[in-house]
Amino acid sequence: MTTGAYISGAGHLFMMLWVLLGGVIFRAPPPNVVSTAEVSLISPEAYAELAALPEPESTQDIATPSAPDLSDSPTVPDAALSPQSPAPRPEIAEPADAEDVPEPPELDVPAAEVDDVAPSPPAAPDTSDQVALLAPVAQPEAPRSAPRVAPVPAPAPPPLAEEAPELSPGVTETPEAREEEPVVEEQPAAAPPEATTEIVTEAEDEGQAFAPRTSIRPRQRPPRQVLEATRTPTDPEPEASDNLSAAIAGALAEAATTPEPTAPSRPLGPPLTQGEKDTLRVAVQRCWNVGSLSTEALRTTVVVAVSMLPDGKPDNGTIRMLSSDGSQAATSQAFEAARRAVIRCGLNGYDLPADKYEQWRDIEMTFNPENMRIK
Amino acid sequence: MNWLRLTCLALLGLTLLPASGTAQSGPLRIEITEGVIEPLPIAVPNFVAETPQASDLARRISQVVADDLRRTGLFRTIDDSAFIARVTNFDAPVSYPDWRAINAQALVTGSVRQSGGRLDVRFRLYDVFAQAPLGDGLQFGGGTDSWRRIAHKVADAAYSRITGEDGYFDSRVVFVSETGPKGQRLKRLAVMDYDGANAAFLSDGSALVLAPRFSPQGDRILYTSYETGLPRIYLLDVNSMRRRLLNEQSGTMTFAPRFGPDGDTVVYSASTGGNTDLFSLSLRSGRQQRLTSDPSIETAPSFSPDGSQIVFESDRSGSQQLYIMSASGGEARRISFGAGRYGTPVWSPRGDLIAFTKQNQGRFHIGVMRTDGSEERLLTASFLDEGPTWAPNGRVIMFTRETAGASGAPALYSVDISGRNLQRVATPVAASAPAWSPLLP
Amino acid sequence: MADLRKLGLVLVLLAVAGCTDRFGGGGSDGAGGAGAIGGLGSPSDVTSPAYFQQTIGDRVLFEVDQSTLGEGARVTLDGQARWLLDNPEYAARIEGHADERGTTEYNIALGARRANAVQEYLFAQGVSINRLQTVSFGKERPLEICSDESCYSQNRRAVTVLTAGAGS
Numbered sequence: 001m002t003t004g005a006y007i008s009g010a011g012h013l014f015m016m017l018w019v020l021l022g023g024v025i026f027r028a029p030p031p032n033v034v035s036t037a038e039v040s041l042i043s044p045e046a047y048a049e050l051a052a053l054p055e056p057e058s059t060q061d062i063a064t065p066s067a068p069d070l071s072d073s074p075t076v077p078d079a080a081l082s083p084q085s086p087a088p089r090p091e092i093a094e095p096a097d098a099e100d101v102p103e104p105p106e107l108d109v110p111a112a113e114v115d116d117v118a119p120s121p122p123a124a125p126d127t128s129d130q131v132a133l134l135a136p137v138a139q140p141e142a143p144r145s146a147p148r149v150a151p152v153p154a155p156a157p158p159p160l161a162e163e164a165p166e167l168s169p170g171v172t173e174t175p176e177a178r179e180e181e182p183v184v185e186e187q188p189a190a191a192p193p194e195a196t197t198e199i200v201t202e203a204e205d206e207g208q209a210f211a212p213r214t215s216i217r218p219r220q221r222p223p224r225q226v227l228e229a230t231r232t233p234t235d236p237e238p239e240a241s242d243n244l245s246a247a248i249a250g251a252l253a254e255a256a257t258t259p260e261p262t263a264p265s266r267p268l269g270p271p272l273t274q275g276e277k278d279t280l281r282v283a284v285q286r287c288w289n290v291g292s293l294s295t296e297a298l299r300t301t302v303v304v305a306v307s308m309l310p311d312g313k314p315d316n317g318t319i320r321m322l323s324s325d326g327s328q329a330a331t332s333q334a335f336e337a338a339r340r341a342v343i344r345c346g347l348n349g350y351d352l353p354a355d356k357y358e359q360w361r362d363i364e365m366t367f368n369p370e371n372m373r374i375k
Numbered sequence: 376m377n378w379l380r381l382t383c384l385a386l387l388g389l390t391l392l393p394a395s396g397t398a399q400s401g402p403l404r405i406e407i408t409e410g411v412i413e414p415l416p417i418a419v420p421n422f423v424a425e426t427p428q429a430s431d432l433a434r435r436i437s438q439v440v441a442d443d444l445r446r447t448g449l450f451r452t453i454d455d456s457a458f459i460a461r462v463t464n465f466d467a468p469v470s471y472p473d474w475r476a477i478n479a480q481a482l483v484t485g486s487v488r489q490s491g492g493r494l495d496v497r498f499r500l501y502d503v504f505a506q507a508p509l510g511d512g513l514q515f516g517g518g519t520d521s522w523r524r525i526a527h528k529v530a531d532a533a534y535s536r537i538t539g540e541d542g543y544f545d546s547r548v549v550f551v552s553e554t555g556p557k558g559q560r561l562k563r564l565a566v567m568d569y570d571g572a573n574a575a576f577l578s579d580g581s582a583l584v585l586a587p588r589f590s591p592q593g594d595r596i597l598y599t600s601y602e603t604g605l606p607r608i609y610l611l612d613v614n615s616m617r618r619r620l621l622n623e624q625s626g627t628m629t630f631a632p633r634f635g636p637d638g639d640t641v642v643y644s645a646s647t648g649g650n651t652d653l654f655s656l657s658l659r660s661g662r663q664q665r666l667t668s669d670p671s672i673e674t675a676p677s678f679s680p681d682g683s684q685i686v687f688e689s690d691r692s693g694s695q696q697l698y699i700m701s702a703s704g705g706e707a708r709r710i711s712f713g714a715g716r717y718g719t720p721v722w723s724p725r726g727d728l729i730a731f732t733k734q735n736q737g738r739f740h741i742g743v744m745r746t747d748g749s750e751e752r753l754l755t756a757s758f759l760d761e762g763p764t765w766a767p768n769g770r771v772i773m774f775t776r777e778t779a780g781a782s783g784a785p786a787l788y789s790v791d792i793s794g795r796n797l798q799r800v801a802t803p804v805a806a807s808a809p810a811w812s813p814l815l816p
Numbered sequence: 817m818a819d820l821r822k823l824g825l826v827l828v829l830l831a832v833a834g835c836t837d838r839f840g841g842g843g844s845d846g847a848g849g850a851g852a853i854g855g856l857g858s859p860s861d862v863t864s865p866a867y868f869q870q871t872i873g874d875r876v877l878f879e880v881d882q883s884t885l886g887e888g889a890r891v892t893l894d895g896q897a898r899w900l901l902d903n904p905e906y907a908a909r910i911e912g913h914a915d916e917r918g919t920t921e922y923n924i925a926l927g928a929r930r931a932n933a934v935q936e937y938l939f940a941q942g943v944s945i946n947r948l949q950t951v952s953f954g955k956e957r958p959l960e961i962c963s964d965e966s967c968y969s970q971n972r973r974a975v976t977v978l979t980a981g982a983g984s
Binding site: 277333365367 | 505
Binding site for chain 3: 556558559560605630631644646648649650651672688718719732758779780
C-alpha cells in the first residue's frame with residue numbers, strides 16, 4: 001500500500017459520493033419551470049368560452065385601405081386582373097382620363113397567377129476553360145437542387161415510384177448501415193422523396209460553372225454505425241473486459257442496496273450500444289423538419305425530455321422542454337418542431353432493444369440546428 | 376496488487392456509471408444535429424359558413440389562406456380530395472387521427488359569419504401530431520369587401536404561430552407597370568396586394584416614373600417622375616392621391632428618394648454638373664442637408680431600421696460598391712469587396728442583412744450580406760435581376776427580373792432569403808421596381 | 817464648274833443617306849419630344865436642324881461605364897459647337913443615356929455624367945452655358961433594343977437635341 005493508493009482511493013470515494021448524492025444537492029430545476037408553448041395553449045372548450053364572449057380581445061376590425069375617391073377614373077383593365085378578385089376593387093384609381101389608358105397588347109403580359117415553379121435557370125454558358133482555371137479543385141459532391149434537404153441525399157425517384165409520405169422504417173439512413181444490416185432490406189421500401197444535402201440557390205447552381213464556391217462547407221460524413229461492435233469477439237479491451245464488467249456488476253449490486261426510491265423492478269440490462277443510440281438518433285432526425293422554422297428558431301438549441309413506453313413508442317404526453325438557449329418565441333417553435341419529430345417518427349415505435357427498456361425509458365434529446373442553418 | 380487493481384476498477388466503474396448505467400436516475404441522452412428541410416404538410420379545409428350566404432366567402436377565404444401559406448415554400452397544402460375528416464362545426468373537437476392519417480402536421484380551421492356587409496372570421500390552428508391547439512384562436516372582423524385582407528390576416532397568424540416569423544401576407548406592393556415597346560416603354564405607378572390581387576394604377580403614364588417607395592406607415596409613396604422633363608422626386612399621398620414635387624432646383628435632377636424610418640426624413644440623389652451626391656430633406660421643415668460631396672456617383676441610399684445609418688452605392692473606388700455612413704453624412708466605410716459591381720443596397724427590416732444587386736461576368740444577381748459585408752450569399756442569377764425589396768418580416772425578397780432581347784419584358788419575382796422558393800409574382804401587366812409596404816395595421 | 821457643283825451635291829446626298837441609315841430616320845430619340853423643335857428643314861441646308869442632326873451628327877457614343885469623350889466624339893462636338901455658335905436662335909438639351917447592363921438609378925447618374933461631358937465640351941468651345949440643358953434618361957430610352965453589344969454601343973450615348981431659342 002502506498003500513499004498514492006490512499007489518495008487515489010479517497011479521491012474515488014469522494015467521486016462516488018458526489019455521484020450518488022450530487023444529484024440531490026445539484027438537482028437540475030424541475031422540467032416544468034421552463035415555460036413553453038403549453039402556457040399559451042388553451043383547450044378548444046376553453047376557447048369556445050372565450051369566443052362566446054361578446055367582444056373577444058383578439059377581434060380586429062379590418063378595413064380595406066382607405067382609398068382616394070376618384071371614381072371617374074379607370075383602374076387596371078378587368079381582363080388583366082386576377083380572377084380571384086370579383087369583388088369591387090379598392091377605390092385607388094388614377095386621376096387620368098379614360099382615353100389615356102394605354103393598351104398593353106404589345107407586351108408579353110405575364111399570366112396573372114403565381115407560378116409555383118421557379119424558372120429553370122438559363123443554361124450556363126460553356127466556360128469549361130474558365131472552370132479549369134478558376135476551380136481547379138474538383139468538387140465531387142456538388143449538391144443538386146431539390147425540394148428537400150436531408151442529411152443524406154436521395155436521388156430523384158424513378159418516374160414510377162411514388163414518393164413515400166415519409167421514409168418507411170425499412171429504409172436505413174446510411175449506406176454503411178445498409179451494408180452491415182442487410183436484413184432491413186427485406187421489405188421493399190417506398191422511395192424516399194428526392195433530397196439534396198444543402199439548399200442550392202439559383203446563383204450557386206449556375207455559379208458552379210463560373211467560379212469556385214467558397215461559401216459551401218463540405219458535408220459532414222454521416223457517422224458510421226457500429227451496431228455490432230460490442231457483440232464481436234474483438235473487444236477493444238479484451239483483457240479487462242471480464243473483470244471490469246464483473247466489477248461493475250458488483251458495484252451495481254452494492255449501489256442497489258442503498259435506499260433508492262425509484263429503483264427499477266426489473267433488470268437494468270446493459271447500456272445501449274453506440275449503434276443502438278445511433279439508430280434512435282437517425283430515426284428522430286428523419287422527422288426533424290426545420291424547414292418551416294424562423295431564422296431565430298434555427299439558432300436555438302432545445303433539450304427535450306420524453307418518457308418511452310415499453311413498446312418503443314414515445315409517451316406523447318410526457319414530452320417537455322428541459323432547456324433552451326433562445327428567446328421565448330424561438331424556443332416555442334423550436335420545441336414544437338422537436339416534438340413533432342419525436343411523435344411522428346415514433347408512431348410505430350422506435351427500434352430499441354426491449355431487454356434494455358430501463359436504459360431508454362427516459363430520454364433527453366438535444367436538438368441542435370447549427371448544421372442545418374448553413375444549408 | 377491484483378485486488379487493488381480490481382478495487383480501482385470497481386471505483387472507476389462506479390464513477391463512469393452515471394453517464395451510461397444508471398438509467399433509472401439519469402435518462403438516455405442523444406443529440407440530434409441533422410434534420411430535414413422540407414415544407415410542412417398543412418391542411419386548410421374549407422372554413423365553416425355560419426350563415427347561409429357566407430359559404431362562398433368561406434370557401435374563398437380558406438383558399439387565400441392556403442395559397443398564402445403554400446406560396447411561402449415553407450408549407451405544403453394538402454389537397455382537399457385527400458381529406459378523411461370534414462370540418463362542419465368549428466367548435467367540435469378535432470378528429471386528430473383522421474388528419475394524422477393523411478400526414479397533415481398542422482391544421483387550420485375557421486368559420487365565417489356574414490351578415491349584411493359585415494364579415495366575422497374565427498380560426499384556430501392545431502398541431503395534429505401533438506393533438507393540441509397551437510396558440511389561441513383568433514377572430515377578425517370587417518366589411519365583406521375586406522375579405523381578402525381578413526384572409527391574409529388569418530394566414531399571417533398561422534404562419535407566425537408555426538414559424539416564429541412575423542407574417543407578411545397582409546401587405547401591399549407599389550411597382551412600375553410597363554407597357555409598350557422596349558424603346559418607348561410607358562411606365563405607370565401601380566399598387567397591388569402582395570400576391571398581385573387588387574391592382575390599381577396610381578399615375579396615368581404621361582410621364583416616365585421610376586423606383587417608388589412606401590412610407591413606413593404605408594400611407595405615402597415617394598417616386599421619381601419626368602413630368603417636368605427632368606427626373607424629379609415626388610411625394611404622393613395614397614389616400615388623397617395628392618402629390619407634390621419635392622425640392623425643385625433649376626437644372627438639378629433628383630432621383631432615388633427613400634423614406635427614413637421616422638416617415639419625415641427623405642434621402643435622395645441630386646445630380647448637378649454631372650456629379651451625383653446624396654442629400655437629406657425633412658418633409659416637415661423643408662430643411663435640406665448634403666450628405667456626400669465626392670466627385671463620384673453616390674446613389675440608391677437605404678436607411679437602417681433604427682434610422683442611424685445609411686447604406687448606399689458609390690463608384691468612388693472606380694466601380695460600383697456598397698458603403699455605410701452615418702445618417703448625417705460623413706465618413707463612409709466600404710462593405711462590399713467581392714468580384715463585380717454592387718448596387719441598390721436595401722437594409723433588411725430586421726436590421727441584420729443588406730440585400731443588393733450584383734453584376735458579375737455578364738450576369739445579374741440578387742444577394743444578401745451581413746451589414747459588415749460578411750457572409751455574402753447570392754440568391755439568384757439571370758440575364759438581368761435588379762432592385763430587391765424586403766417583405767415586412769425580412770424573410771422574403773421581391774425583385775425585378777427582365778428577359779433579354781427586343782421582346783424582353785420585366786416581371787416581379789420573389790425568393791426566400793435562404794435562396795429557396797424562387798417564384799414569379801402574379802401581376803396584371805409587366806412590372807418592375809417593386810417596393811413592399813409595411814404590414815398593414 | 818457645273819460638274820464640280822453636281823459632284824458636290826452628290827457627295828452631300830450620299831453623306832445624308834448614310835447618316836439617315838445610321839440613325840434610323842433621324843428625329844430625336846423621342847426621349848423627350850417636349851421642347852424639341854418641329855420643322856427640321858433640309859439636311860443640306862446648313863442652318864437647318866436636320867443638318868445639325870444628320871450631317872454634323874447629334875450624338876456621341878461612350879465606352880462601357882465611361883463618360884470620357886473619344887476622338888470621334890470630339891470631332892462631332894466641334895461641329896455641333898460651330899453650328900450652335902452660327903445659329904444663336906437655337907438652344908440645346910443634351911440627353912445622356914446608358915445601355916441596359918446596369919441598375920436603373922446608377923444609370924441615371926451615369927447618363928448625367930455623359931450629358932455633362934458633352935455640355936462641358938460645348939461650353940469650352942464657346943457655346944453659352946445658358947443654352948445647354950442636360951438631362952439623363954439612364955437606361956429608360958434605348959435606341960436599339962437588342963440585347964448584345966451591337967445595340968449596347970449605340971445606346972451608350974449623349975444626344976444633343978435642339979430646342980427653340982431658349983438661350984437666344
